[in-house]
Amino acid sequence: MKICNYTFEKFMDIVKFFHGYEAPGMIVGGFMVDYVLKNIPEGELFDAICETSSCLPDAIQLLTPCTIGNGWLRIVNLGRYALTLYDKDNGNGIRGFLDLSRMDDYSEIKSWYLKLKKKKEQDSNLLLEQIREAGSTLCSLEPVIVQSQYMEKRKKGMIAICPMCKEAYPFKDGDKCRACMGESPYL
């Protein structure tokens, strides 16, 4: 049983290194990404949409060329545990999602996924065991077509220097940068 090119153990190591800890969502996510990857046309240049900001984006970043920083991964946070890999050119893609109808044999996964138990009541060894056993069988696939506005690449355009903070910013934002217009996250 492998997750992309990694053994299960190696993937767990990478998850720990990158994500900080072996989160159940990361391991489930690894199987999901692997499964979707196996079902898109070979050699296709694809982008990714992730429908949650929890865990799954990290599985996508580790197992595909798509990252937040290179712009090939976009998070459309709908709170669903699902991802789509789609053709950069025409938007045709495969969406993989966690399928509740496939969880009946895996009570601990179902409890975790639907938050039926408090965290401290979870049996994390059993959960991990079930995730490993279930592999990608929890994931269902469907063909989708991504709307064109979600396929647009970000473009900074011309760069200006902010008269207030003296830093570079996108000219299209206005006569000063958005931080100096009041959007700064700092006091």
Place this chain on the structure above:
Amino acid sequence: MKICNYTFEKFMDIVKFFHGYEAPGMIVGGFMVDYVLKNIPEGELFDAICETSSCLPDAIQLLTPCTIGNGWLRIVNLGRYALTLYDKDNGNGIRGFLDLSRMDDYSEIKSWYLKLKKKKEQDSNLLLEQIREAGSTLCSLEPVIVQSQYMEKRKKGMIAICPMCKEAYPFKDGDKCRACMGESPYL
């Protein structure tokens, strides 16, 4: 010259593996993250804010424990090439930004940063050489305090099952999931 625990060459390898190519912004970003890390209190548990979605988030994800998927990295996209690492508890942080006043000796970096030349007119060897030579000297630091609303952790809360798509979603979103309410990115 190292970038965190990596030699320059090793960091370039990791960048290529994760980000897909040796983007100038990733290498500049590596030096920036390294510099900010060296200037926060040792052993501090920190979160990260990144003020751009281009390149820099990947340098943060590779060099710190903060990722998009674990929620310790938040992108507040102001279009400025800057990051802040701050104390999870009290919001006290150090902000590192690319400082235009420090670029006078590095004409190719300045051209790249302010987009003064078209991409095909850039001298990418000279650019890389200058980035390597400049290291973290292009980066200035300032103390900041992060506003409390930017420090809040995302919480999904209770989980419901969408009557339309049959997938799990955050109960607080309403009587069906936001995709089925019309926010789906698919046709």
